[in-house]
Amino acid sequence: MADLTTQFLDLPVKNPVMNAAGVWCSVASQLEALAESAAGAMVTKSCTLQPRDGNPEPRYRVLDGDKPFGSINSMGLPNEGFAYYLRYAQRHDYEEKPLFVSLSGLTLDDNLTMIDSLKDAVTPAILEVNLSCPNVPGKSQIGYDFESMDTLLAEVSSGYQRPFGVKLPPYFDMAHFDEAAEILNRYPLVAFVTCINSIGNALVIDLASETTLIKPKDGFGGLGGDYVLPTALANVNAFYRRCPNKTIIGCGGIKSGREAFMHILAGATLVQIGTSLYEEGPGIFQRVLDELSAIMDEKGYATTEEFRGKLKTL
Template identity: 90%
Template sequence: MADLTTQFLELPLKNPLMNASGVWCSVASQLEALAESAAGAMVSKSCTLQPRDGNPEPRYRVINGERTFGSINSMGLPNEGFAYYLRYAQRHDYEQKPLFMSISGLTLDDNLTMVDSLKDAVIPALLEVNLSCPNVPGKSQIGYDFDAMDTLLAEVSSGYQRPFGVKLPPYFDMAHFDEAAEILNRYPLVAFVTCINSIGNALVIDIDSETTLIKPKDGFGGLGGDYVLPTALANVNAFYRRCPEKTIIGCGGVKSGTEAFLHLLAGATLVQIGTSLYEEGPGIFPRVLDELAAIMDDKGYKTIADFRGKLKTIA
């Protein structure tokens, strides 16, 4: 049987799977279910300084096509507020599995306040700063404003003074890959990069009712599932190539061992599951792990290191 153990920033993990932030991690009972699941690591809901109700319902819908499976959402960052997730992080059993704590302040000051509080808490939670929240009305994504992104990373690096990571939106232009990577590489404390958040401002229409599937933002929302896999793989590989000193976490379109394998092959060290976890629950982890192990066995790979990041290109 293939060995699925791996390392993340020198932390030994039982396997490379975890949830995507925002899925099965909004309240303590969900986080506890993740802690008891087969996932190798877990991340909390991206939180704001104060609690938020988020956008009006319906704000999430699964999309089941003949051959495709995905989702559209415009959640609006519903969460219990930073203090809630900090309390959970303070009682989490880190020997059981690592916990990433994701923050997404609505202002720079909010982010820095949360960073300072997490630093003062002196707990081994791994900080992720979410630079991509595409579904908050009136708020642009920091990941698409390179000056704001540079400023935020400088401030967090200075204030936090320990390794942290960022979650990025999807990029679609080689020049944007280059510019974002150049900014990330300025900051040695940016230790990991999560690629990607959902593809923002998609529109899905129900042909029978001739209406949008979700209510917020006139039906515009973030796309997930099968529809984002190629874009996610491109971003994982682009930043794997451009940021050799940073660890990449892949997210987008994972529903089986096949997609998990592809993310690892493209350069990811950890692989997050979002839409499929939302629909299937934490029982998805052992299934995907079994499928990943079977693929590795078929290919003769004994460990993840045998193939991670070794994507071949056509000469």
Template identity: 70%
Template sequence: MLDLSTFFLGRPLAAPLMNASGVWCNVTNQLNALAKSEAGAMVTKSCTLVRRDGNPEPRYHTLSMGSINSMGLPNEGHLYYLDYAQQHDYENKPLFFSVAGLTLDDNLTMVAQIQDAYTPAMVEINLSCPNVPGKAQIGYDFEALDVILAEISSAYARPFGVKLPPYFDIAHFDEVAEILNRYDKVAFVTCINSIGNGLMIDINSETVLIKPKQGFGGIGGEYVLPTALANVNAFYRRCPEKSIIGCGGVSTGEHVFMHLLAGASIVQVGTALYEEGVDIFARLKIELARIMQQKGYQKIEEYQGKLKTI
């Protein structure tokens, strides 16, 4: 009788799992693999107005508990993903359309074209790209965050979501939540993106591990799990009218359970998906089901968001 299905903004999902934007979603054959996988939903690569090659290689490196990367938003341009979104089988699983314009005008142009295409895809505005040289993260500029949410709420007729960077101060949780709660059209919040500007060193060669930004890059994988859980729970508590998508540190069913317990409605997989491939979703479902069975839960809603404090 155990049931892993759930709903997100009224849409049914076979499982509370999906890829993290940027992983296994750059080109059509990767997106098609996600569509055929055991993931309950999927998201496109965060796209810019025109195609980008991204940062020079090497720009990704596996670490003992995760990864460091400085990809630089390589993508095929938003019209490429819009074409995919128009052909996607939404009866199979929901699709999120991730937008990461380098300027406000770029974002407004893209959401206008998405709206004109009448696609059922759910738009996510990525406000947390830590690896584009010369571009600060909007999510850390609270005045700019307010402006962009106001502009997109005015220009885009449908509900949308935002992808946020990690926050580390209770006062910042409070301030960002207050901004988000001003906008009814912000229907969901994805947190977190990678922890920006970490550095790892090869002690044998005494060099950095990646080339862009003198070796500085976003940290992902299990290193970021505690930070991700904190952000998920912080915004779940502060934004009761919005759904939360959890992202960060997920490689086991136990990690999925933690995110759901902290308040996530869907859980994204990034570094572990990059390393393991789309078969990871089948494994995570089995592991999550085993944990639920051991605890006597038959449905996700029985424990989702019910984290206890002491």
């Protein structure tokens, strides 16, 4: 049987599979379900300084009428507020699995306030700063504003003074890969990069009713599932190549061991499941792990390290 254990920032991890921020991680009962699941690690809902109700319903729809399988959402960062997730982080069992705390402050000051509190709490939680929230009306994504991204990373590095990571939006231009990577590589404390958040501002139309599927932003929302897999793989591989001193977490389009294998082959150390976890629940982790192990056995790989980042080109 394949050995699925891995290392993340020098931490032993039982396996490379975890949830995506925002899915099955909004309240303590969901986080406890993740802690009890087969996932090797887990991440909290990207949170703001104060609680938020998020956007009006309907704000999430699964796109399951035909293949491919996917989702569209415009959640608007509904969350219980930073203090809620910090309290959970302080009682989490870190010997069982690592916990990431994802922050998505609406302002730079909000992010710095939360980061100071997380630092003062002296918890083993791993900090992830979400630079990609495509579904908050009136708020642009920091990951697409390279000047603001540089400023934020400088401030966080100075204030936090320990390794942390960032979650990025999808990029679509080689020049943007180059520019984003150049900024990330300026900051040694940026230890990991999560690729990708949903593809923002998609529009899905219900043909029968001639309406949008979701209500916020006139139906514009983030696309997930099968639709984003090729873009996610491209971003994982692009940053794996350009940021050799940083660890990559892959997210986007994973619904089976097959996609998990592809993400690792492209360069990911850990892989996150979003849309499929939303639909299937935490039982998906064991299924994906069993399928990933079977693929590795078939290909003759004993560990994920043997093929991570070994994507061949023609």
